[in-house]
Amino acid sequence: MRHGLPALLALVPALALASAREAEPLQEFSSDAPVAPTVTVRGDVRLMGGVDTGFEPAREDGLGEHVVDGWGRASLATDVKLSPSLRLVVEGRALWRGGAQKGFEREKSSFEPFLGEAFLDVYTRWVDVRVGQQTLSFGANPFFAPTDVLNPRELRQSFVQLEPEDLKLPVFAARALASVGPLSITGVWVPFFFADRYDVFGQDMALLQPQMGVPVPVAVDASVEDGLQPHLLETQRPGLPGDVGLRVTGDVGRVKLGGSWVWANEKQPQVTLDPELETLLRARERGEPVDAALLLSLQDRLSAGESLATGRYARQHGVAAEASTLVGPAQLDVDVGFSPSRTFYGDRLRPLRKPTVSWVVGASQAEESDLVYSVTYTGLAVPGVGAQEVLFLLEPGTARGRERTAFFHLLVADVGYSLLEGRLQVGLRGAFEPIQRSFLVAPRVGWRVSENVYVGLAAEVYGGPSFSAFGYFNRNDQVLASVRLAL
Known part of the structure; x- marks a missing residue:
């Protein structure tokens, strides 16, 4: 499970991926494969509109x-x-978003073209390499592990x-298998840093919801505010050596066992406010008068070019064990992991x-059937939580008062x-967090008009x-209509 304030809010969109498997494994070619290049083109366009x-x-x-919200994704x-030993994939993606508040006030829209998966595979006798x-x-579990x-x-x-392929964004990396x-051994190096994409304010799934009592950090026109958000909370991004990972798996009878290790930068900034600035913000939040000496001190420090807030990406180690097996028509997956910080x-x-x-236990349909299901339970234990500390969105305020190990389910x-x-x-997607009894229910119905056209209607209730994890977004109940065109 991923952590930090944006990561906790990421629980909501991550739910869509409980049953997803890895998009596409590394392909192998037989020695009698045709030498002449073969080309396959695929794509799709998805449009969706929502009304609260x-x-x-x-x-x-x-x-x-x-x-009112609308978005399109293509x-x-x-x-x-190219040959039995070479494969090239190049994908372009584009995202369009638009929305407006009540009375169509503060309407805005944005268009973002970006590179999707774009890599070169090289298959050899000893190792398969993918770069790009x-x-x-x-x-x-390829999303909750x-x-x-x-x-x-x-x-x-x-x-x-969100569709399963939408949640995880491609990164430039070198992978060797x-x-x-x-044993199957996978080594990965991600030399360049890529942050999560999130909104700080001004969108339904933004980090700052009104109950936080935190004001918008900048006052700008609605037409440009989304363009500022990717860097609003950060003051420094990581450089080399980048992220590295190692995974080893092997079959023991009918069970696939494995272990993995990563040394990586967190994908959300660790934001720290200067104590004087935090005191000022809290006083304004409570409507109290601000001490003149405090204002003078902050003014002098700003004039001297001193930074009053930092947003840096912390580095973490992580190790995990995994197991997968088939039990009748279902696949059972188990992951258990530890990170020291x-x-x-x-x-x-x-x-x-x-x-x-952290631990993840999942069961999903493994055979072709009209009925498709998945159930995933993920848990988290955080030892060493202080008596005056409460983990935001993970614990109720009543947890304060004693040192403890915090649990989240x-x-x-x-x-x-x-x-x-x-x-x-x-279909129906749902999630339940039992400690604070927060939940999300999302029924859906769809009609396949033709082989390449699909229309749907869905709802979200928080x-x-x-x-709590889902109650934080309880003003965002909505009904959504969608169209998907496969090319």
Whole structure:
């Protein structure tokens, strides 16, 4: 499980991936494969619009929500098999977003073209190598596994809007895959840093929701605010040596066992405010008068060019063990991991570095069937939480008062059923966090108009206390309509 304030909020979109498997394994070619290059082109276009079930009135603090949202996502990829030992993939992607508050106030839109997966595969007798933009997978569960931290995440869309391939963003990396006796060994190097994509304010899934009591950090026109957000919380990005990872797997009877290790930068900044600046912000939050000496001190320090806030990306180690096996028609996956230090946030948004033990148990449909399901339970133990500390969104305020090991549990289920020879599809995604009893329910129905056209209707309902994993977003209940075109 990933941590830090943006990471905790990432629980919501991550739910869509409970049943997903790795997008595409490294391909192998037989010696009698054709020498002439073969070219495959694939792509799709997805459009979605959402309307909130409750229209929140305009706010003066810049934290008003969108009551109307729309987005479009397109991808086009070319897969060229140059020879039995060479393969080239190049994919382009584009994202469009738009929205408006009640009365179509503060309307805005943005368009983002970017490179998707773009890599060269080289297959040899001893090792297969992939270099370029790619999606990596560590652990039995390719999205919740404790060491699956090498790809940044797309955290700006909601649970229903995300498809499995949307959450993990490709990174430029070199990956080597080799077989040594019964073992499969994967080594990865990600030399350049890529951060998660998230919104700080001004969007439904933004980090700052009104109940936080934190004002918008900048006052700008709605048309440019989203362009500022990728760097709003950071003051420094990591350089070399980058991220590295090692994974070893092997079969023991019917069970696939493995272990992995990563040394990587966290993908969200660890934000620290100067104590004087924090005191000023808290006083304004409570409506109290600000001490004149404090204001003078801050003014002098700003004039001297002193930084009053830092946003740096902490580095972490992680180790994990994994196991996968088939049990009847289902696949069972288990991951258990440990990290000596990861970033969390307290209830006053102060960063806390804590060791963590995490585990994931998942079961999913492994045979072709009209019924497709997955159930995933993920847990987290954080020892050494102080008596005056509360882990934001992970613990209720009543946990304060004694030193403890904090626990967090999350149950995710995704069930779908196809009728009328696959033309009609109905399903339900849900999540439940038992400690604070927060939940998310997302029913959906879809109709396959043709082989390449699919239309759907879905809803999202959030519930729970204001500072729980899902209750934090409880003003964002909405109904969504979608269209998907496969090329």
